[in-house]
Amino acid sequence: MAKLTKLDDIVSLCKRRGFIFQSSEIYGGLASCYDYGPLGVELKNNVKKAWWKSVVQMRDDVVGLDCSILMHPMVWKSSGHADKFADLIAECKKCNTRTRVDHLKDKEDNNIENASGQDLTNKVCPSCGTIGQFTEPMPFKLMFETQMGANIDDSMTIHLRPETAQGIFANFRNVLDSTRVKVPFGIAQIGKSFRNEVTTKAFIFRTREFEQAELEFFCEPGTDDQWYEHWKEARCKWYTDLGMKKENLRFRDHDPDELAHYAKGCVDVEYKFPFGSGDWQELEGIANRTDYDLRQHQRGMRTLNKWYENDRDLSKISLIDESEDYNKGPLSYFDEQKKERYIPYVIEPSAGMDRSTLAFLVDAYDEEEVRGETRNLLRFHPALAPTKVAIFPLVKKDGMPEIARKIYDNLKKYFNCFYDQKGAVGRRYRRQDEAGTPFCVTVDGQTNEDNTVTVRNRDSMEQTRINADNVLSYMREKLDM
Ligand code: GAP
Numbered sequence: 001m002a003k004l005t006k007l008d009d010i011v012s013l014c015k016r017r018g019f020i021f022q023s024s025e026i027y028g029g030l031a032s033c034y035d036y037g038p039l040g041v042e043l044k045n046n047v048k049k050a051w052w053k054s055v056v057q058m059r060d061d062v063v064g065l066d067c068s069i070l071m072h073p074m075v076w077k078s079s080g081h082a083d084k085f086a087d088l089i090a091e092c093k094k095c096n097t098r099t100r101v102d103h104l105k106d107k108e109d110n111n112i113e114n115a116s117g118q119d120l121t122n123k124v125c126p127s128c129g130t131i132g133q134f135t136e137p138m139p140f141k142l143m144f145e146t147q148m149g150a151n152i153d154d155s156m157t158i159h160l161r162p163e164t165a166q167g168i169f170a171n172f173r174n175v176l177d178s179t180r181v182k183v184p185f186g187i188a189q190i191g192k193s194f195r196n197e198v199t200t201k202a203f204i205f206r207t208r209e210f211e212q213a214e215l216e217f218f219c220e221p222g223t224d225d226q227w228y229e230h231w232k233e234a235r236c237k238w239y240t241d242l243g244m245k246k247e248n249l250r251f252r253d254h255d256p257d258e259l260a261h262y263a264k265g266c267v268d269v270e271y272k273f274p275f276g277s278g279d280w281q282e283l284e285g286i287a288n289r290t291d292y293d294l295r296q297h298q299r300g301m302r303t304l305n306k307w308y309e310n311d312r313d314l315s316k317i318s319l320i321d322e323s324e325d326y327n328k329g330p331l332s333y334f335d336e337q338k339k340e341r342y343i344p345y346v347i348e349p350s351a352g353m354d355r356s357t358l359a360f361l362v363d364a365y366d367e368e369e370v371r372g373e374t375r376n377l378l379r380f381h382p383a384l385a386p387t388k389v390a391i392f393p394l395v396k397k398d399g400m401p402e403i404a405r406k407i408y409d410n411l412k413k414y415f416n417c418f419y420d421q422k423g424a425v426g427r428r429y430r431r432q433d434e435a436g437t438p439f440c441v442t443v444d445g446q447t448n449e450d451n452t453v454t455v456r457n458r459d460s461m462e463q464t465r466i467n468a469d470n471v472l473s474y475m476r477e478k479l480d481m
Contacts, residue, residue: 013378019037032207039386046386049383055186062188063188064187073159077317093135101120142195143160173331186217207354210352262290283351291342291346380436389437391407391418393443411472429461438457439457
């Protein structure tokens with residue numbers, strides 16, 4: 001039986017095999033920022049491709065978008081982020097470490113995440129262990145600020161987006177006017193988001209720069225509950241279709257006091273991550289955002305002049321109230337069949353691509369004893385595996401490298417392949433096991449006699465001989481590509 005996977009084993013494999021590195025490592029690293037190495041970038045790209053395929057490509061009711069990270073400051077006033085996007089933190093009076101109040105654990109409690117309650121008398125400082133010596137909780141703003149513009153006179157403070165969703169709401173009208181979409185329909189986007197997180201932990205689980213894959217699905221008010229259920233099921237299926245074990249996934253409904261300011265309902269898809277004693281942690285949130293965002297942006301559009309009049313200072317203004325006929329405003333939708341105008345409701349599945357990548361890594365990681373040695377492997381679904389097929393000549397002579405190269409040159413036109421002729425073949429298999437490569441093809445002495453090669457299966461380690469001319473069709477069938 002495989003031993004309980006430890007995050008440390010995965011972090012070490014990721015570094016050793018070039019999946020993930022600490023950012024700016026040569027300068028001692030930058031906290032909570034990570035770089036994806038040669039295998040990691042392929043893995044994460046495959047996770048993103050699989051999301052896009054399922055949410056956009058395979059559906060007739062979703063279109064894609066790619067918005068800029070920098071947006072007009074009023075976007076964040078309207079969305080509520082400028083005023084409300086903050087974590088409540090408390091500072092330890094002994095060591096001055098600031099911690100999110102909801103992440104402080106009780107003296108007797110091992111569960112770090114989602115600890116509730118504002119009474120800090122029994123809470124432990126995670127840095128120095130002092131109990132109950134905290135300042136009054138205070139809000140800490142999570143958006144990164146920067147200055148835009150070279151001239152002092154016309155430069156302004158803007159924010160790095162903390163979610164990709166607002167770019168979609170800001171383009172709702174553009175998409176309606178430039179395509180033939182009709183409600184119900186969705187707009188999807190994958191892109192970077194930034195949050196100046198207070199508590200960072202667990203490798204790429206919570207970072208300050210991360211990638212989100214978000215869908216805003218617009219539907220008629222009254223049909224929102226039904227679409228919420230639809231997306232819950234569709235999103236959970238995505239993970240299991242890509243090989244994630246069902247027993248490591250669950251839904252957790254948000255309590256009413258936990259709901260974001262915009263949400264009518266929200267459920268987290270949680271994964272059983274191997275932090276500490278084994279923690280259920282959020283992988284993705286699915287929220288019913290109602291018509292909140294589009295209505296807020298309508299208010300923001302009405303408030304724009306006030307922003308100019310107040311030195312472009314968001315803190316000096318508040319949003320103008322909605323007009324009485326807000327349902328007919330610039331971000332409303334006209335239902336041609338019903339001859340009705342309304343602001344659509346929104347169901348939002350929002351997944352973290354780095355978090356999903358970590359979950360797929362954890363789920364695929366395995367160790368087993370083979371002939372007295374430990375074999376480490378990543379049992380990735382073929383769609384996610386960074387390299388699909390590795391091709392080896394058994395030895396560097398007798399024409400084997402030439403035949404192996406020919407197979408490699410043909411296969412790499414269709415999938416990501418790897419050619420390796422160095423070292424003992426057993427070692428080369430082990431390296432590919434650690435990279436999660438589903439198949440290895442070896443050209444050996446028999447190839448010259450009967451034109452067959454060995455195909456070795458990563459998971460079962462079984463070896464099969466097939467005709468060298470059939471390698472491509474064999475792989476296409478096995479990899480389903
Ligand atoms: N638009 C809704 C939204 O942003 P969220 O629950 O704050 O909702 C959605 O974020 C997802 O983005 C999370 O479930 C998580 O996977 C990912 N995410 C959020 N903050 C993150 C961070 N600091 N590091 C890595 N992933 C993060």
